[in-house]
Amino acid sequence: MTDLLEIIKNRRSIRKYESREISDALLDQVIEAFQWAPSWANTQCWELIVVRDPEIRKNLQEALPPKGNPGSKAIVEASAVLAICGKKSVSGYFKGEKTTKFGDWMLYDLGLATQNLCLMAHSLGLGTVIVGLFDHDKAAKAVNLPDGYELAVLVPIGYPAKSGGAPQRRETNDFVHQDTF
Amino acid sequence: MTDLLEIIKNRRSIRKYESREISDALLDQVIEAFQWAPSWANTQCWELIVVRDPEIRKNLQEALPPKGNPGSKAIVEASAVLAICGKKSVSGYFKGEKTTKFGDWMLYDLGLATQNLCLMAHSLGLGTVIVGLFDHDKAAKAVNLPDGYELAVLVPIGYPAKSGGAPQRRETNDFVHQDTF
Numbered sequence: 001m002t003d004l005l006e007i008i009k010n011r012r013s014i015r016k017y018e019s020r021e022i023s024d025a026l027l028d029q030v031i032e033a034f035q036w037a038p039s040w041a042n043t044q045c046w047e048l049i050v051v052r053d054p055e056i057r058k059n060l061q062e063a064l065p066p067k068g069n070p071g072s073k074a075i076v077e078a079s080a081v082l083a084i085c086g087k088k089s090v091s092g093y094f095k096g097e098k099t100t101k102f103g104d105w106m107l108y109d110l111g112l113a114t115q116n117l118c119l120m121a122h123s124l125g126l127g128t129v130i131v132g133l134f135d136h137d138k139a140a141k142a143v144n145l146p147d148g149y150e151l152a153v154l155v156p157i158g159y160p161a162k163s164g165g166a167p168q169r170r171e172t173n174d175f176v177h178q179d180t181f
Numbered sequence: 182m183t184d185l186l187e188i189i190k191n192r193r194s195i196r197k198y199e200s201r202e203i204s205d206a207l208l209d210q211v212i213e214a215f216q217w218a219p220s221w222a223n224t225q226c227w228e229l230i231v232v233r234d235p236e237i238r239k240n241l242q243e244a245l246p247p248k249g250n251p252g253s254k255a256i257v258e259a260s261a262v263l264a265i266c267g268k269k270s271v272s273g274y275f276k277g278e279k280t281t282k283f284g285d286w287m288l289y290d291l292g293l294a295t296q297n298l299c300l301m302a303h304s305l306g307l308g309t310v311i312v313g314l315f316d317h318d319k320a321a322k323a324v325n326l327p328d329g330y331e332l333a334v335l336v337p338i339g340y341p342a343k344s345g346g347a348p349q350r351r352e353t354n355d356f357v358h359q360d361t362f
Contacts, residue, residue: 003184003185003304004184004185004188004214004300004301004304005210005213005214005301007185008214008217008218008297008300008301009213009217011219013219028353029186031353031357032186032190032353033185033186033189035350035351035353035356036189036190036350037189037296038192038194038296038299038311040313042348042349044350044351044356046356047356047358047362048356048357048358049357049358049359049360049361049362050357050358050359050360051360052359052360053360056360056361085362092313099314100313100314100315100317101317101318102288102317102331102333105288105313107283107286107288107289107292108288108289108291108292108295108313108333108334109292110289110292111288111289111290111291111292111293111294111295111296112292112293112295112296113292113296114289114292114293115218115219115292115293115294115296115297116189116296116300118219119185119189119297119300120185120186120189123184123185130219132221132273132281132286132289133280133281134281136281136282136283137282143358143360143361143362144361144362145362146362149362150283152283152289153289167223168223169216169217169225170216170225172209172212172213172216175216175225175227175228175229176212176229176230176231177228177229177230177231177324178230178231178233179230179231179232179233179234179237179324180230180237180324180325181228181230181266181324181325181326181327181330
């Protein structure tokens with residue numbers, strides 16, 4: 001199965017989108033991929049908000065730093081924005097207590113699920129970009145996120161208008177170790 | 182492309198392994214999938230330790246809770262254990278300063294990369310299980326992890342001897358919201 005490796009290696013962060021909309025049928029497949037992520041003790045702390053409303057997207061965009069964020073335009077121009085959220089104090093917890101030094105594993109589990117989503121989108125011809133640098137509380141307010149949850153990343157999704165080259169990756173012999181570090 | 186959705190949906194956590202070894206050629210592909218994960222501003226904070234040494238694996242196993250962890254045997258029985266580590270204060274940081282309320286995004290980025298690894302392994306007929314519940318400092322010591330790094334998860338990998346049914350997932354209408362939460 002080399003197909004999967006190609007999907008993984010060819011998926012790029014897309015920041016320029018065509019204006020055409022993505023169908024519900026395609027979005028459903030992307031969401032299904034997200035849904036089937038593994039999670040800490042199958043806790044599935046995730047919540048997913050599909051934002052299409054232009055006013056709310058403008059508010060989300062305003063949560064980004066005013067200049068220099070290459071993903072900023074995508075927040076309002078892509079077909080939709082997926083706001084990936086998580087319930088706090090669930091993943092990594094047992095009976096209300098942290099079970100490891102890392103405390104909340106929400107971000108880790110959302111990482112697993114986000115990757116499913118991005119790979120699935122790419123395999124369907126759709127682009128995504130994972131935006132993490134913004135005022136998270138301001139963005140959470142824009143989508144009426146209740147207490148006890150966090151909005152972690154915004155993922156614009158749509159048909160790519162432009163793709164770029166692959167950012168360089170570290171060589172495997174730079175990060176792979178045998179038996180000990 | 183429905184193949185990817187099948188890979189995603191059919192990948193299970195594998196806790197019972199055959200004794201036969203996995204080849205370097207297969208492991209290389211799994212590592213290549215890991216290598217090509219996206220990361221915060223392409224910071225690639227990851228480090229991967231391939232642990233085959235029985236003594237070190239016994240020490241890793243001893244970092245797990247003494248009873249009740251279904252992944253415990255896999256630490257010593259699978260063909261290898263991948264210790265997924267990250268450099269601290271890199272992902273989510275800019276010029277040494279945290280850029281968001283979440284501080285270190287290491288766990289999120291390792292989640293993205295772990296999912297690539299698990300999907301690739303499954304597509305090659307290999308099983309994996311993500312083990313996160315253990316004494317992380319004790320495990321880090323077992324692999325001589327230097328200061329400034331964290332060992333996040335242990336991922337046994339090998340040929341599955343037994344698979345299980347799919348843990349139930351939340352229905353999409355339980356976690357998908359339109360425009361606002």
